[in-house]
Amino acid sequence: MGKQMNNGAELLVDALVRHGVDTVFGFPGDTSIAFYDVLLRRADEIRHVLARDERHAGFMADAYSRTTRRLGVCEAPSGAGAVYLASGMAEAFAASVPLLAITTDNNRRSFGTAPISEVDQEALFSACTKWRRSAERTEDIPALVEEAIVAATSGRPGPVVLILPEDVIEGVVEVQGAAVTADLAAPASEGAAVTAGLPTAPAVTADLPGRRVAAPETAIAEAAAKLSAATRPVIVAGGGAHFSGAGSELTALAEHLGLPVATSIHGKGVVDEAHPLALGVIGGNGARPYANRYLAEADLVLFVGTRANATDTLGFTAPKRGETVVLHIETDEHRAGRNYPGSTALVGDATTVLAQLKARVEAKTTEVAEELAEARKLWAESLAPVELPGEVLDPREIVNALRDAFGPDTWVVADAGTPTPYLSSFWEAPGDGWRVTIPRGHGPLGFAVAASVGVAVGHPGERVLCVTTENSVAMAVSEWETAKRLGLPITYVVLDNTSLAWIKMIQHLYSGSRYFAVDPGPIDPVLLAAGMGVPGARARTLDELATMAKEAANAEGPTVIHVAVPEHMDVPPPVPVWQAALSGEAKSRPIH
Template identity: 25%
Template sequence: MQLTGAQIVIECLKEQGVDTVFGYPGGAILNLYDELYKHSSEIRHVLTSHEQGAAHAADGYARSTGKVGVCLATSGPGATNLVTGIATAYMDSVPMVAITCNVGVSLLGKDSFQEIDITGITMPITKHNFIVKNVEDLAATMRRAFMIAQTGRPGPVLVDIPKDVTANKTKFVSTVIRKPLRVADTILPKDLEDAALLIEKAQKPIVFVGGGGVISDASEEIAKFVSLVDAPVCDTLMGKGAYDGTKSNYTGMLGMHGTKTSNLAVQQCDLLIVIGARFSDRVFGNAASFASNAKILQIDVDPAEINKNIKIDSEIIGDIKEVLLRLNQIVKQQEHKEWMQHILEMKETYPLSDPSDGLSGPQVVETIFEMTNGEAIISTEVGQHQMWAAQFYNYKQPRTFLTSGGLGTMGYGLGASIGAQIANPDKQVINIAGDGCFRMNMNEIATAVREQLPLIQVVINNHVLGMVRQWQSLFYGQRYSHTILNDSVDFVKLSEAMGADAERATTIDEFKEIFKKALASKTPYVIECVIDSDDKVWPMVAPGKPIDEVMSADD
């Protein structure tokens, strides 16, 4: 049948099982929006307050479900407003397809109104991108975009379509889309045997889980593997929930704001088993001293991550789930009683603590965990509150912690929480923000109200840019250059003006009372929590220092 380019895009979305898209219309994309109008019963369109919010919402939808998130924007500034969200998804390996529409083919390259080379701009921050100048190529390109976004290490793909291509017609033949196969042909028997031998020789192993464990849906396989190895488990920011954070052998996050137990254990272990983690600088601190007493076994789907930042001893390349399914068949049951007892003693000696007086970020996060029984989906912005959310909420399931790890995007969490709440209507979604981050994209509260979402927005307000101030306190002689937010912004009134319920808490008892009301609410609820400006995230490793040189509040 003959269809316009806009109709083909819609049919391709339906082929992929897309039920929700996030976006903002404009002149160049009007043909596509006209078709969306006609298919509103099949594809839900969420109009965000800003295109960046649309990209973050598509990201949150994807992270919380494992499906491909989809966002739309028009040409020029509409497309460029997606860039931060696309880069966020790229750094954290999130499957996303961003669809932009450009000026007509004949107007490209002529500085036309709202023309921008969005494929050139996004080339470094996408797995692949396309500009489709011929309607005959559109269906194949859309299908390829979704395949690339999901295959191997996931990531964002951009498809830019000139306006006349969305209007032109061509023959369209629908097809049945098959789910991409997991990467398994790179899993070599010799690599599996070498890994099993390293594990059998180890006396003090530790398992280090990253975002790949979440992305590959390998939680069950990780749990079985950890039991076979008889090892403690630490994780990255992105790996939260891949292993149950309430287990006794879980030691917490590793790295700059990791637990003292995790950092010391990695420095003391004789085998570090790395599952789907990329050795971020925030994890290893000082590369020369990192896990210097250990052999390192790395399991990853992306061969580019092998020996990139840290020299390793053995690797297995392939999808985490597929690797562990095979490894669990050949690894013999291990036993490390003395090592495991040592880990438990360190956990008792070096617990996470909150040295603050009065209402604090850790108190708020612990209360959220207790009052949700750890069953909520938590999203965050970036900064001190993000670290407290990682430290003091014990994530029991994967895809329940959504945060910008690689790019560190302030303004990410609220959009992500909207995407996650729409994708998971039966779960409670809570975004934890700092006041500096909330300012960046707080207009998305209006989106949450329009969509009647029951999400909860917690703003931990210390009236400063907390994490930057912490660095200024510790490393810049307390010179607080432009990090003090001592203005008269009233987040409660602003939230109410956008249609949300909103209250302010200054004590933990007030927070508990308000949070209980928020949990019962069926509409967006904003809770501002006022804390001290000088509260800090502890423990902390100074940049470039070995991870066992951990500072506490006492230090």
């Protein structure tokens, strides 16, 4: 077979394409020139999406991964670029979202000489990645790409970073054939031509999950016995169930045993929320009261791909720690049952383990569907209309109007803060994937503005609804230009209460209404949008909003709708711990 000379950037792109990667989100810099030169020449094989900063590239890759179940890839140059990208990966790390980040670094000859963009990247990324490696030789790049992808998609998924110094990515090696595997242990003499391997059959691809592992039969037997003996069991599914594609298996097990399915915010929509056995979101942010009540009264809870943290479980009261039998399906043995000591750990892929359980338990007939139907009816009847002054609209009515206009099958991306509890409670998602993406790893403001680009790129031509806030827009408005440049069909709905409303509400409840640093000056999203060529308008009534939303749902490119909403102390959102504080039931702040 023939020989050719390739630089490290060529080897990198070869490896990405070979493993099924076809999209990279990023921002160029001095150290990544060689990479961008190859991306230009090979644009028919791999698409580069130019973000307006590296943090946003991380958010785009994150949402791309969640909604396509394909590995999101992002890249950044040295120095400040790497620092920004680390900020964009922290949400993915906390939320167990698999990403591959590629960074370039200074030429190694300059290490220690205080060059302008010097930073210890391995130390920088240590807190927000599960694997990180700096390449030392050009010929190592293909094998390191494969190792990185395996790390990102195995066990507990998460972000990884491959660091390529400038001299490594620009280094030239001799490539011979397509079936030779690089020997990572063989030292290369300086200046010598080196043969790099290009495996033709990659062990892993960009599809998720990377592996489907079954739980040990002893654990399955124990769990099946407990599940069969339970009188009021319930399932709680999280983001891990989405990445496994476990919706059908969750629904099948629920129908087999007649037990309800609840979700965390990350798990929202893994089963159809209109299903008779669906409880919807539970926990401390946007749960319907009857859902949390059911969890608190359950005698057994089966967690599926969720952290089961304080927010998801209402401070470990739903279900009750120490009182409820807990089974926990997780890919990471160190996280299975960690927050509920004494749990039965079922370490494996959610889809696989759910099928194992269903095969071991006999079908049951229950009246749970009738009980939940009555609970939903009473809850809906309890929702009194809200009287608001002037042009201020109720967020609950906004969500209802948006769902009427866009339909349940649209892709929804929302920011932390005001959009989260209202979408969690009032937007019913279909059970066909991660259609409602809300960042609950760290809850970064501005996530949705950038992440909506990743969703739109991953689902060409499909409408994306981004529900954000004026403060998130202030942090990420530059990505409206990206949406305009790419002609992406994204509708940005900006909920504006003129303050840092979430923090202000906490000061209201727990700091004696002593407000500080929560009332910045106003911004005008419509004018900001116009400056980037994006059409926008202010909706002053629900009728105006309904009309604008229907027009936006059929628009070709991005649009912006600006809506004034009330302060949280005037119209408290469905946040159970705040409602408890307002009623006098709780005086102290809840744990996180």
